[in-house]
Amino acid sequence: MERKGNTIALLLIGIGGIILLSKLGWLLGGLMEYLIPIALIALGYYGVKAGNRFFGGLFIIIGAFSLIGEFAWLIGLIIAIAMIGFGVKMLKDRRNYHY
Template identity: 55%
Template sequence: MKLDGKSGFAILLIGCGALILLNKIGFHMGGLMGYLIPIAMIALGYFGIQSGRKILGGIVLLLGILILIGKFSWLIGLIIAFAMIAYGASMLKGTGRSY
């Protein structure tokens, strides 16, 4: 079997389909399935853009990114909270006022 772009894509599709099927019959992969679909959408959108279907590939890529951002919203919120605390602390240190 020669591995080129089409066979690599076929292996990706087979793997994703197998994981979805395993999830449906009761073999749960934890949170992996929730992240697998958006990552697959991003990959499919990228391949669509590379193959010349820019509009369809861009739409699929954008949807995958938006879904993945929604999955990581708790992490983004944590990063923003730590950044706000660090910035506020640096502002207090910078005042240096003595009363």
């Protein structure tokens, strides 16, 4: 008979082992950088649904911040492109108005 806490305990042990192997460079390389935050969000969602709002919410927050950190380069790229586009638009608008 499986007890309620065994599933989460085994899942945490498995995720911890995967993290350890990836840090040692033995498993999936860069893919783990995205899988771990997604797994934390999923585990947090499962925790919230199971009634443990505090730890579930904590896992969701940690996973979300980690995932945002992984995509920081993309966010910076989008901001840089938007700044360039806005600057070009300002220059074009200024040329249309002759004082």
